[in-house]
Amino acid sequence: MSDMNRPGSAVGESDHIRTGLSKEQLKQAYIDNLFYLLGRFLEVATPHDSYMAAAYTVRDRMLDRWIKTARTYKASQARTVCYLSAEFLLGPHLAKNLINLGIMEVSREAGAELGLDFEAILEQEEEPGLGNGGLGRLAACYLDSLATLQIPAIGYGIRYEFGIFDQLIEDGWQVEKSDVWLRDGNPWELPRPKLRFPVRFGGHTETFQDDGRVRVRWIPDLVVEGRAYDTPILGYGVSNANLLRLWSAHAPESFDFQAFNTGDYYGAVHAKVEAETISKVLYPNDEPQAGKELRLKQQYFFASCSLQDMIRLQLGAAGTLEGFHEKFVVQLNDTHPAIAVAELMRLLIDEHRMDWEPAWEITRRTFAFTNHTLLPEALETWTVALFGRLLPRLLEIVYEINRRFLDKVRMHFLGDEARIARMSLIDEGHGRRIRMAHLATVGSFAINGVAEMHSELVKSTILKDFHDLWPERFHNVTNGVTPRRFIIVSNPRLARLLTECCGDDGWVRDMDRLRSLEPLADDVGFHEDWRRMKTAAKRDLADWLRRRVGVNVDPETLFDVQVKRIHEYKRQHLNVLHIITLYERLKAEPNRDVAPRTFVFGGKAAPGYLMAKLIIKLINSVAEVINQDPQVNDRLRVVFMPDFNVKNAQHLYPAADLSEQISMAGKEASGTGNMKFAMNGALTIGTLDGANVEIREEVGDENFFLFGHTAEQLQRLQAEGYRPWEICNDRFELRSALDLIASGLFSHGDKELFRPLVENLLYQDPFMVLADYELYLDRQTEVSHAWRDPKHWNRMSILNVARMGKFSSDRSIRDYCERIWRVRPVPAEL
Ligand code: Z15
Numbered sequence: 151m152s153d154m155n156r157p158g159s160a161v162g163e164s165d166h167i168r169t170g171l172s173k174e175q176l177k178q179a180y181i182d183n184l185f186y187l188l189g190r191f192l193e194v195a196t197p198h199d200s201y202m203a204a205a206y207t208v209r210d211r212m213l214d215r216w217i218k219t220a221r222t223y224k225a226s227q228a229r230t231v232c233y234l235s236a237e238f239l240l241g242p243h244l245a246k247n248l249i250n251l252g253i254m255e256v257s258r259e260a261g262a263e264l265g266l267d268f269e270a271i272l273e274q275e276e277e278p279g280l281g282n283g284g285l286g287r288l289a290a291c292y293l294d295s296l297a298t299l300q301i302p303a304i305g306y307g308i309r310y311e312f313g314i315f316d317q318l319i320e321d322g323w324q325v326e327k328s329d330v331w332l333r334d335g336n337p338w339e340l341p342r343p344k345l346r347f348p349v350r351f352g353g354h355t356e357t358f359q360d361d362g363r364v365r366v367r368w369i370p371d372l373v374v375e376g377r378a379y380d381t382p383i384l385g386y387g388v389s390n391a392n393l394l395r396l397w398s399a400h401a402p403e404s405f406d407f408q409a410f411n412t413g414d415y416y417g418a419v420h421a422k423v424e425a426e427t428i429s430k431v432l433y434p435n436d437e438p439q440a441g442k443e444l445r446l447k448q449q450y451f452f453a454s455c456s457l458q459d460m461i462r463l464q465l466g467a468a469g470t471l472e473g474f475h476e477k478f479v480v481q482l483n484d485t486h487p488a489i490a491v492a493e494l495m496r497l498l499i500d501e502h503r504m505d506w507e508p509a510w511e512i513t514r515r516t517f518a519f520t521n522h523t524l525l526p527e528a529l530e531t532w533t534v535a536l537f538g539r540l541l542p543r544l545l546e547i548v549y550e551i552n553r554r555f556l557d558k559v560r561m562h563f564l565g566d567e568a569r570i571a572r573m574s575l576i577d578e579g580h581g582r583r584i585r586m587a588h589l590a591t592v593g594s595f596a597i598n599g600v601a602e603m604h605s606e607l608v609k610s611t612i613l614k615d616f617h618d619l620w621p622e623r624f625h626n627v628t629n630g631v632t633p634r635r636f637i638i639v640s641n642p643r644l645a646r647l648l649t650e651c652c653g654d655d656g657w658v659r660d661m662d663r664l665r666s667l668e669p670l671a672d673d674v675g676f677h678e679d680w681r682r683m684k685t686a687a688k689r690d691l692a693d694w695l696r697r698r699v700g701v702n703v704d705p706e707t708l709f710d711v712q713v714k715r716i717h718e719y720k721r722q723h724l725n726v727l728h729i730i731t732l733y734e735r736l737k738a739e740p741n742r743d744v745a746p747r748t749f750v751f752g753g754k755a756a757p758g759y760l761m762a763k764l765i766i767k768l769i770n771s772v773a774e775v776i777n778q779d780p781q782v783n784d785r786l787r788v789v790f791m792p793d794f795n796v797k798n799a800q801h802l803y804p805a806a807d808l809s810e811q812i813s814m815a816g817k818e819a820s821g822t823g824n825m826k827f828a829m830n831g832a833l834t835i836g837t838l839d840g841a842n843v844e845i846r847e848e849v850g851d852e853n854f855f856l857f858g859h860t861a862e863q864l865q866r867l868q869a870e871g872y873r874p875w876e877i878c879n880d881r882f883e884l885r886s887a888l889d890l891i892a893s894g895l896f897s898h899g900d901k902e903l904f905r906p907l908v909e910n911l912l913y914q915d916p917f918m919v920l921a922d923y924e925l926y927l928d929r930q931t932e933v934s935h936a937w938r939d940p941k942h943w944n945r946m947s948i949l950n951v952a953r954m955g956k957f958s959s960d961r962s963i964r965d966y967c968e969r970i971w972r973v974r975p976v977p978a979e980l
Contacts, residue, residue: 237286241796491593
């Protein structure tokens with residue numbers, strides 16, 4: 151090892167092997183890492199060795215920035231944003247970090263000179279799938295924007311040993327395979343074995359006298375240790391690198407010894423297994439809550455570790471917990487970490503001997519809460535029985551918070567008993583349950599929804615009583631997505647074109663600058679560039695689908711894409727009904743002139759959600775019949791892309807022509823896939839739901855295919871007595887499409903297979919698919935006509951990209967900074 155390499159040598163010199171960014175330095179560092187960290191040399195390195203060496207080479211360059219950022223933040227004494235989330239769906243790190251470091255091109259050249267297959271190296275990375283869908287991916291976009299905007303921030307979550315399952319499709323059905331993402335090692339994280347905190351479970355509480363005051367002691371029957379694993383999160387084009395700190399659960403060593411000494415070896419091992427189970431696996435449900443004991447353990451585990459860590463930092467810096475809320479603001483990503491409200495109270499009162507009032511003052515000025523759903527089945531509650539058994543001390547604290555809160559309500563609404571029952575933290579009606587959304591609301595100084603429409607509905611429905619009491623606490627922050635991953639990494643051709651048009655790459659940090667594309671919307675030469683870019687992306691996707699899924703699709707056809715978790719409210723089956731209707735029209739009239747389309751679906755179903763799994767089976771079954779029918783398969787193709795995740799998604803966004811955002815109005819809180827597609831130039835067919843409303847406002851009504859009943863109209867329909875089967879009586883094509891499914895045409899004659907799905911639509915239809923069918927079909931016909939006029943289509947596509955600036959997650963984070971967190975940038979310098 152050369153001198154320069156030895157620990158202790160100066161870091162930060164631009165010629166340093168661990169920090170330099172030139173091609174020669176990167177090559178040198180790569181070979182060095184391959185040798186010293188992997189014990190390999192160029193001639194024998196496998197693709198995975200190459201990936202690891204590349205990752206370490208990049209990480210070295212991030213660590214330098216990370217340390218300097220930490221120093222700068224510490225000296226600034228600025229407030230730190232702590233984003234508490236049970237999920238972080240980061241996606242592959244390597245490409246994203248190369249982009250943010252600004253060394254993608256030079257690394258590609260360095261790789262070429264070393265004879266490496268750069269794309270194959272990128273392909274090696276197992277993505278950290280520590281999230282289900284929108285909520286987890288949003289957290290990852292926000293980490294990217296926080297670092298890019300130079301905001302002191304820490305992401306706190308769980309280091310699941312198994313992330314979201316891998317999806318296989320066998321005989322058209324979803325099959326789940328466990329996600330062993332850590333098997334080959336994770337070069338992006340740094341274990342912090344000395345950073346560990348105890349977390350208690352079970353047992354009972356006792357009171358005791360202390361300095362003339364009554365205090366409470368919690369005697370648990372299980373103590374779990376949370377260990378920190380840190381991942382640096384680098385901003386784009388800045389030197390700031392923030393921290394993502396994930397907790398892994400272990401049995402404390404001392405416990406093993408205790409049991410071992412008393413001879414209970416088996417018991418000791420059991421306790422170890424029980425402890426380690428906590429961070430074993432991510433719950434694979436996107437919206438509905440399972441209410442499982444282990445899930446509550448996970449939530450409390452990471453909330454407690456994170457708060458203990460903040461308290462450690464606060465005491466280290468200030469020596470006192472007074473003013474804690476001025477140094478930290480904690481954003482609760484949904485109710486999953488809401489237990490933190492009670493846990494901070496416990497830590498302040500029991501562990502740091504504070505009185506209730508000052509502790510409550512700190513607590514309610516520390517937390518802010520984001521709600522992500524209105525679906526009643528997704529609102530988290532825990533039975534008092536389970537909660538009290540697992541977290542006896544926290545139950546006492548929740549009761550005390552509730553007692554004091556209800557006194558306030560009683561005074562404010564002068565004994566309105568019905569309202570008090572509705573607002574209580576305890577639902578007395580359903581076997582006594584703790585309402586986590588109420589705990590989060592009572593414990594927060596700010597509550598926000600994730601799109602305008604959603605935030606309004608939060609105020610008028612699920613949290614109406616709270617809005618009546620504290621209107622000033624309610625906000626909206628419309629979601630956004632990061633252009634670094636969803637344009638630059640996934641669509642480099644578009645990125646190049648945008649940089650050319652804007653004159654520089656300033657749009658990457660200020661997406662409003664894309665407005666300068668508007669004058670090009672009618673430029674014939676630019677249309678040619680646009681078409682070439684889109685066609686190339688579609689060819690790439692077609693190649694990928696051929697290699698990975700084994701299907702052939704024609705890049706000349708309209709790519710009509712719906713990818714997202716499979717859920718009835720998202721109405722993938724409405725899309726299928728359209729496909730079946732097109733199929734029947736073509737069968738009845740083979741020469742009918744329809745725009746040739748390729749329908750692409752993708753998404754995972756929660757393993758226990760049978761209807762969602764049946765929808766996947768239906769898509770694959772319809773695909774099988776249509777793709778094999780020579781009468782139509784030159785004009786209709788249906789593809790189900792298996793294992794939809796961040797990595798696979800990146801192939802889709804650039805290639806889509808039409809983005810399906812067809813949820814039942816009022817059900818999708820925001821949606822974020824809608825943004826990823828539109829900023830890549832896909833046109834949207836969508837309902838007035840979530841952020842679709844704002845996307846349409848921005849891109850213009852004439853550049854968006856709106857359809858469907860409004861949330862209000864649907865509500866009225868439902869109130870009047872919705873009878874879906876009657877809709878079929880006057881809609882011949884709808885009846886016929888449902889009959890065709892029921893006939894067994896798509897199930898080799900089996901009339902039973904899809905019966906639950908068809909009958910559910912005919913007799914229940916909770917998400918009002920049939921009510922919107924005709925409006926959807928009409929709009930799809932217009933889509934087909936518009937597709938026939940490429941000039942018009944391209945114009946709309948260009949205007950979509952030009953006007954999507956609002957949906958950069960940088961804008962969302964600026965909104966949070968100004969409206970909620972009250973924090974400012976703290977630039978780090980190298
Ligand atoms: C989730 O992904 C979302 C909401 C939830 O309550 C849970 Cl548990 C998971 C999604 C919303 O469905 C989606 O509309 C939104 O865009 C996303 O969160 C991010 O806010």
